Amino acid sequence: MQLSCINYVCNMSEALKTILKSHNLRITDCRMDVLRYFLDKKGALSQGNLENRFTQYDRVTLYRTLNSFLEAGILHKIPNESGTATYGLCHDTCTPEYHLHNHIHFKCNNCGQIECLDDEEAPSVSVPKGYVTERVNLIVDGVCAKCV
């Protein structure tokens, strides 16, 4: 199941379950809610965002939910300067073994929102002789379309 197709699926709950199952994760209320929230929001979220949204769950549970999604390859961590970890949905092509995120992360300096610009390919990067590139993370900040 491709994550980007989820909103066209009639039965959202069934779709969420399929996603969790396909990543070998048990189906729980917390995971269903968090996954649905990520799909709705489309932007990146921090643990703090989840704590505000889902007060019915313990913050440790949310912490472990994020971690299990990270390990499963459903989410990826987005580097930033603030010190607070933010997470974004992985591309459909990601598997637990092979994460590929050569898209751009955009942070709006006005509204603070972080988005994954999936349609913009990150350019290729050259590193000095002797260095081996594994992953490329591109973070652009500025003003997003909504705030201009």
Add this chain to the structure above:
Amino acid sequence: MQLSCINYVCNMSEALKTILKSHNLRITDCRMDVLRYFLDKKGALSQGNLENRFTQYDRVTLYRTLNSFLEAGILHKIPNESGTATYGLCHDTCTPEYHLHNHIHFKCNNCGQIECLDDEEAPSVSVPKGYVTERVNLIVDGVCAKCV
């Protein structure tokens, strides 16, 4: 005074003082030691690194030293996934008003060292219509030349 020339200067202490003065910072032991350490190490450092190295200074003092260097434009913050802020020396061309860091930050997944690859220009990045780019941060991870 160009920071990259510092190691060719005969009198290191005088050079450090000149750098601090030119950024309108008072000359103190802590600032001298921290600045010298950054110049020696060449790589990026976290507050924790400084706390381990300079046990004679209070951690709040080191925290404020890093902040004053940030504001002065001597250091820049490097975004990363770990949640711990890391700092690198600014290019010679940086001023407090105008920071430009379109070089690559490289994090070695083996030794954990973060470096600024000043010689590698970051490629230009295109963002979707309606978005305005202010800064570009490029973080590459992999294996550095020493660890290959």
Add this chain to the structure above:
DNA sequence: TTTTTTGATGCAATTAAGTTGCATAAACTA
């Protein structure tokens, strides 16, 4: 369906990072 096994959750508690206020000490200025 019931039982068993495996894994998730909530709570308590700890560690570490980031941050502020304030009194004192040191650096700069006149």
Add this chain to the structure above:
DNA sequence: TAGTTTATGCAACTTAATTGCATCAAAAAA
């Protein structure tokens, strides 16, 4: 040197990240 400005150390607080453990729920087996 005297006076002014700023840095430092200490105490304290906030928040994020993290672990252990008992309990509870989900999946698998019977």
